[in-house]
């Protein structure tokens with residue numbers, strides 16, 4: 001599983017699955033629409049392909065300008081960031097926060113999230129959710145850096161600020177609007193009366209719940225119960241020092257909260273307190289624009305999922321994933337096995353037809369290999385790395401590996417069709433987000449090989465390893 005190279009993979013929960021399915025069937029596709037709201041685009045720039053396997057992007061780019069302008073009637077002039085959206089003011093979050101009894105002496109820190117964007121986003125959101133349950137204040141979460149010299153080394157212990165991936169102002173403002181009683185501190189040093197506090201206490205929230213399952217998710221549906229257990233646990237640290245704040249260091253919380261236990265609307269809106277940082281949003285806008293121009297895609301830009309445009313492929317065969325997933329029990333742990341399924345999907349007449357494949361991958365050698373393999377199917381492959389040019393390309397290259405992935409994280413949900421992996425939180429994030437727009441409400445075949453399937457996405461997985469906690473515990 002991509003969240004760690006050390007922890008065991010989560011166990012199946014067949015019983016949980018039944019409940020989740022029921023909840024999903026009733027899900028109304030609430031609007032994440034404003035995320036997608038199409039505004040104006042930045043002007044067209046030079047397209048220059050750098051990689052030999054992406055040839056069509058230049059040679060055919062100007063081929064049919066007249067039709068292009070018809071198909072994309074919105075002016076490209078104007079905004080350079082279509083992925084921006086205002087801070088959220090969520091009634092669903094407000095109503096949960098209003099019911100909380102807040103405790104001004106308690107402050108949580110959430111500085112143990114690591115991994116890629118799918119992992120970090122989930123862990124940070126869960127930690128904020130637990131702080132709300134406890135009625136605690138919160139220091140703006142930090143992120144553990146991946147080792148830039150060795151992407152397999154996730155847990156360096158070296159921490160950076162939340163803006164490494166997310167828009168901090170948006171986070172603060174959204175919480176101020178939606179959960180005003182939650183006290184936020186920029187740093188631990190800003191906690192009042194810090195000098196009077198006792199030593200910080202560490203907690204792994206899911207460990208406090210009786211009868212927890214191995215991954216904790218099934219046990220953590222009821223946050224009221226967790227709150228009680230948390231305060232009981234806290235009693236052992238009671239001191240005669242009642243003046244200072246009580247600081248609680250919260251452990252990593254990947255897939256450790258059942259997100260629909262607060263209601264569907266809360267689940268849908270809570271994730272929007274995290275918005276990808278602005279430079280990645282701008283690069284994603286440019287990437288998408290370049291993709292549409294380069295392949296003369298005739299898209300209706302007011303649609304959330306672009307028809308007849310591109311197949312999104314998450315080629316999660318980078319070294320870190322192969323290292324973490326080199327599990328002989330897992331049927332899709334090799335490039336060969338994964339790509340065989342992707343090729344099937346490309347040729348499946350029941351899937352949306354596209355002429356170009358946009359690949360999300362942090363390894364261009366793997367992309368090159370894939371481009372060679374799908375050539376036989378007359379498919380062209382492209383990535384952000386060769387769609388972006390000039391200054392934009394330089395800006396992309398200035399970002400570290402996990403930050404570059406943010407661009408794909410934004411572009412991919414718009415794909416006409418999507419192929420990903422049931423073992424990857426990144427893939428699940430994309431598929432679940434798209435699923436709210438799908439007509440096909442049943443999507444799970446937990447035994448695989450199509451672990452998740454609707455008309456917009458397929459995730460391959462199954463066999464001995466099943467991951468129902470992804471759909472139960474990922475904030476969509």
Ligand SMILES: *[C@@H]1O[C@H](CO)[C@@H](O)[C@H](O)[C@H]1NC(C)=O
Nearest residue numbers: 054055056057059060063380
């Ligand atoms: C460009 O378009 C022409 C006409 O549709 C086609 O024959 C040619 O193969 C295309 N070139 C590339 C590199 O895809």
Ligand SMILES: *[C@@H]1O[C@H](CO)[C@@H](O)[C@H](O)[C@H]1NC(C)=O
Nearest residue numbers: 063064066067068070071298
């Ligand atoms: C261009 O658009 C016109 C009108 O929509 C259509 O009739 C024609 O077939 C299109 N040409 C191409 C090459 O797509």
Ligand SMILES: *[C@@H]1O[C@H](CO)[C@@H](O)[C@H](O)[C@H]1NC(C)=O
Nearest residue numbers: 102103104105106231234235
């Ligand atoms: C906050 O929690 C601490 C620790 O459990 C407790 O001693 C204190 O009474 C609580 N304060 C309020 C206002 O509930």
Ligand SMILES: *[C@@H]1O[C@H](CO)[C@@H](O)[C@H](O)[C@H]1NC(C)=O
Nearest residue numbers: 235236237238239240241242
């Ligand atoms: C708190 O104070 C009481 C009375 O002075 C003392 O007996 C007890 O040991 C103290 N407890 C702690 C945890 O310091």
Ligand SMILES: *[C@@H]1O[C@H](CO)[C@@H](O)[C@H](O)[C@H]1NC(C)=O
Nearest residue numbers: 071073299300301302303304
């Ligand atoms: C584009 O999509 C929107 C929203 O689905 C729809 O209302 C509109 O009619 C579409 N426009 C065209 C030209 O197909």
Ligand SMILES: *[C@@H]1O[C@H](CO)[C@@H](O)[C@H](O)[C@H]1NC(C)=O
Nearest residue numbers: 346347374375376377378379
């Ligand atoms: C690819 O395109 C060529 C030339 O148009 C065609 O002969 C061939 O059948 C196509 N192959 C597939 C798998 O579609």
Ligand SMILES: CC(=O)N[C@H]1CO[C@H](CO)[C@@H](O)[C@@H]1O
Nearest residue numbers: 060062063064065066067068
């Ligand atoms: C180069 C090319 O394919 N041009 C075509 C653009 O579209 C018109 C009709 O819309 C065709 O006549 C051209 O051949």
